[in-house]
Amino acid sequence: MKKKIAFIGAGRMATAIVKGLIQKKVYSSNEIVCISANDNTGTVLAQATGITETDSLLPLIPEIETLVLACKPQQLDQIDSSILEHGSQITLISILAGTPISRLSEAFPKAKNIIRSMPNTPGQIGCGSTAYASLNILETDELELIESILGALGTVHSVKESEIDAITALSGSGPAYVFEFISALIDAGVKAGLEKDLANTLAVETVLGSVKLLKESGASPEELRNAVTSPGGTTEAALNTLSENDFRALLQSAVLSAKKRSIELAQS
Numbered sequence: 621m622k623k624k625i626a627f628i629g630a631g632r633m634a635t636a637i638v639k640g641l642i643q644k645k646v647y648s649s650n651e652i653v654c655i656s657a658n659d660n661t662g663t664v665l666a667q668a669t670g671i672t673e674t675d676s677l678l679p680l681i682p683e684i685e686t687l688v689l690a691c692k693p694q695q696l697d698q699i700d701s702s703i704l705e706h707g708s709q710i711t712l713i714s715i716l717a718g719t720p721i722s723r724l725s726e727a728f729p730k731a732k733n734i735i736r737s738m739p740n741t742p743g744q745i746g747c748g749s750t751a752y753a754s755l756n757i758l759e760t761d762e763l764e765l766i767e768s769i770l771g772a773l774g775t776v777h778s779v780k781e782s783e784i785d786a787i788t789a790l791s792g793s794g795p796a797y798v799f800e801f802i803s804a805l806i807d808a809g810v811k812a813g814l815e816k817d818l819a820n821t822l823a824v825e826t827v828l829g830s831v832k833l834l835k836e837s838g839a840s841p842e843e844l845r846n847a848v849t850s851p852g853g854t855t856e857a858a859l860n861t862l863s864e865n866d867f868r869a870l871l872q873s874a875v876l877s878a879k880k881r882s883i884e885l886a887q888s
């Protein structure tokens with residue numbers, strides 16, 4: 621019988637992974653177990669997907685191959701650490717932001733291997749980017765399993781743990797920058813005289829279309845930017861305003877602030 625995967629935490633990210641695993645047939649619902657605290661999220665997830673909710677993972681340990689840690693980082697101390705006491709064949713995958721492998725090793729000293737991953741919210745629709753680093757080098761079978769599990773959220777990238785703070789700042793927090801940019805573009809469209817609904821539709825379609833063009837053309841962002849920018853034209857006027865106001869420097873300092881905060885969280 622195929623070994624099971626268990627989730628500690630059944631919130632937004634766990635729900636996205638579980639749905640992706642079932643949809644992509646990596647696991648069937650009867651091979652997935654979850655446990656949550658007391659806000660009903662485990663029951664909601666079990667009812668929505670047909671997976672099993674349990675109030676203790678201990679009796680299931682012999683059947684579990686992979687444990688996904690998907691609670692909030694500040695809830696790590698409340699997890700029943702005896703879970704892996706008898707589970708030395710279990711690989712732990714953590715999606716906890718700002719929680720280094722060293723800290724996870726202290727909490728789960730018996731784990732066979734520990735994977736620290738950083739997914740992002742587009743993973744909720746299978747369009748996420750997830751980076752991961754592992755405590756021990758992954759054997760081929762283990763690598764395939766880990767990448768198929770994290771692949772339920774979208775693309776998967778193996779990285780060094782030292783890169784995870786920068787990745788948190790780029791792709792982990794990145795969706796928020798994009799949403800903030802779109803929101804600002806909508807406000808700017810309204811300022812320029814458009815109805816809010818129309819500004820909203822045009823801003824979203826512009827971002828979506830531009831990203832698709834970028835992916836499908838194989839051109840660089842700079843090449844595509846230059847292709848819309850004729851000398852003395854409207855786009856050039858806008859881009860000049862962006863560069864006069866240090867748009868790139870501003871974005872760079874935002875990303876560096878997020879990276880600094882990720883390092884601080886990992887040390888606290």
Ligand SMILES: NC(=O)c1ccc[n+]([C@@H]2O[C@H](COP(=O)([O-])OP(=O)(O)OC[C@H]3O[C@@H](n4cnc5c(N)ncnc54)[C@H](OP(=O)(O)O)[C@@H]3O)[C@@H](O)[C@H]2O)c1
Nearest residue numbers: 629630631632633656657658659661691692693698716717
């Ligand atoms: N959302 C993002 O964009 C994003 C991106 C990358 C990484 N992450 C990481 O993903 C993790 C989960 O985020 P989320 O947005 O999915 O959080 P969430 O929706 O708040 O879910 C947290 C889950 O953990 C459960 N839980 C809390 N304490 C527990 C305990 N002692 N034992 C078992 N389960 C417990 C909660 O159960 P109850 O609801 O019953 O209390 C809930 O099901 C976080 O560590 C975050 O850093 C999130």
